[in-house]
Amino acid sequence: MTTTGEDRCEAGTRAGPVWWGRWRSAALDAGLALLSMIECAVQGYPFARDAGLPVAVGVVFGLLAGSVLLVRRVWPVAVVLVWIAITPAQMGYLMGVVGLYTLAASEAPRRIIAALSGMSFVGVFVVAFVRTVQGNVRGDAAVVAEWFPPFVSLTMAIGLTAPPVLLGLYVGARRRLMESLRERADSLERELQLLAERAEERAEWARGEERTRIAREMHDVVAHRVSLMVVHAAALQAVARKDPEKAVRNAALVGDMGRQALTELREMLGVLRSGEGQASKGDKGDKGVRGESVPLAAVGVAAAQAASRVSRGQDEGVDGPCLAELEALVGQSAAAGMVVDLSVEGDVRGYAPEVEQTAYRVVQEALTNVHKHAAGAKTYVRLAHRVAEIAMQVENEPPPEPGDASSARLPSGGNGLVGMKERVVALGGVFVSGPTDAGGFRVSAVIPARG
Numbered sequence: 524m525t526t527t528g529e530d531r532c533e534a535g536t537r538a539g540p541v542w543w544g545r546w547r548s549a550a551l552d553a554g555l556a557l558l559s560m561i562e563c564a565v566q567g568y569p570f571a572r573d574a575g576l577p578v579a580v581g582v583v584f585g586l587l588a589g590s591v592l593l594v595r596r597v598w599p600v601a602v603v604l605v606w607i608a609i610t611p612a613q614m615g616y617l618m619g620v621v622g623l624y625t626l627a628a629s630e631a632p633r634r635i636i637a638a639l640s641g642m643s644f645v646g647v648f649v650v651a652f653v654r655t656v657q658g659n660v661r662g663d664a665a666v667v668a669e670w671f672p673p674f675v676s677l678t679m680a681i682g683l684t685a686p687p688v689l690l691g692l693y694v695g696a697r698r699r700l701m702e703s704l705r706e707r708a709d710s711l712e713r714e715l716q717l718l719a720e721r722a723e724e725r726a727e728w729a730r731g732e733e734r735t736r737i738a739r740e741m742h743d744v745v746a747h748r749v750s751l752m753v754v755h756a757a758a759l760q761a762v763a764r765k766d767p768e769k770a771v772r773n774a775a776l777v778g779d780m781g782r783q784a785l786t787e788l789r790e791m792l793g794v795l796r797s798g799e800g801q802a803s804k805g806d807k808g809d810k811g812v813r814g815e816s817v818p819l820a821a822v823g824v825a826a827a828q829a830a831s832r833v834s835r836g837q838d839e840g841v842d843g844p845c846l847a848e849l850e851a852l853v854g855q856s857a858a859a860g861m862v863v864d865l866s867v868e869g870d871v872r873g874y875a876p877e878v879e880q881t882a883y884r885v886v887q888e889a890l891t892n893v894h895k896h897a898a899g900a901k902t903y904v905r906l907a908h909r910v911a912e913i914a915m916q917v918e919n920e921p922p923p924e925p926g927d928a929s930s931a932r933l934p935s936g937g938n939g940l941v942g943m944k945e946r947v948v949a950l951g952g953v954f955v956s957g958p959t960d961a962g963g964f965r966v967s968a969v970i971p972a973r974g
Contacts, residue, residue: 562617563589564582588609599629600626603622619647644681655672749780846879869909901920902920
């Protein structure tokens with residue numbers, strides 16, 4: 524069973540009878556078969572007369588032969604073979620033309636198409652040549668030139684075989700090309716859909732990462748300042764009556780830190796709001812108001828930079844705190860009543876901004892945790908500059924008794940150690956934290972150096 528390109532295109536959505544894909548195709552084949560039957564029946568009359576057969580036999584034979592055209596879509600080879608078989612009877616020319624066209628447009632192998640087309644050409648040529656010669660013999664042979672029978676036979680053979688075969692080959696190639704393009708378009712659409720889904724997944728992952736980054740920046744910058752405020756407030760409450768001058772100094776420190784904390788929060792919120800405003804303006808200029816916010820990546824970077832600038836009292840500068848400010852950071856904790864011992868080993872040199880910022884944040888968060896969980900405990904901060912890395916360690920001794928007056932009972936969200944580890948690991952470093960044998964706590968980090 525050989526199908527044409529048209530049948531193959533309609534195979535997925537058949538709505539016609541039997542092997543036809545559509546009723547229109549069935550009507551077309553029925554009409555062609557009816558015309559072929561009429562043609563063969565008319566041509567069967569002289570065939571029966573020349574063969575000495577009853578006229579009814581010739582007509583019935585013509586009707587049966589012409590009806591074969593109904594199966595041209597499923598058996599085009601059979602249609603062409605029937606036409607070759609009845610070519611000597613000089614009937615079925617419509618069936619031959621349509622059959623050759625259908626065969627050439629089908630998925631039949633090229634060798635079969637070439638063989639049947641050649642057989643049809645030879646059959647038409649021989650029959651036409653014999654009929655022309657016989658006509659010349661019965662007529663006046665002197666009037667007709669010798670080249671006339673071959674010329675007429677060749678013309679008829681080419682005219683009945685070449686045009687339908689060439690047209691069928693063109694239509695079949697065009698259908699196959701259209702099917703290939705359609706398949707490519709479907710494949711491209713599936714690939715684009717898959718890429719869109721993957722892009723959405725990556726965007727969702729990036730949004731989650733930036734949310735975590737913003738939360739980490741706000742926690743590192745603001746929580747440290749607020750923790751010192753609480754410590755100073757607790758100390759103020761303890762010495763308010765015993766040492767009024769110290770109480771005044773602590774109150775001034777609390778006020779300064781509170782104003783700095785508010786400034787930091789206002790600056791970060793301003794960055795977020797201004798970013799959203801810029802995104803809205805861009806959306807209006809391009810596609811109208813869509814209600815989309817600025818990408819979290821830009822907001823996270825801007826918020827981290829703004830918070831870092833405010834915490835250092837600068838309007839312009841590098842992207843974050845550096846190790847040169849570590850002594851000032853330790854001094855703030857000392858002013859809050861913590862006994863801090865800072866030691867630096869190795870030759871001091873510059874590192875990449877992200878390395879210095881991460882090292883600074885680790886020490887800052889570790890000191891904040893000491894204020895929260897071990898108020899009054901002596902703390903050791905060690906910084907080591909090595910050849911290919913920078914190492915830091917913050918270790919505190921066991922805290923005083925729980926009933927000690929210096930205890931500020933600071934709340935903890937449990938995100939400090941997680942944030943420190945995320946920062947260090949993101950730069951390819953190692954982070955370790957845990958209690959010491961003496962009852963204190965130690966935070967250690969090693970970060971590869973990047974100049």
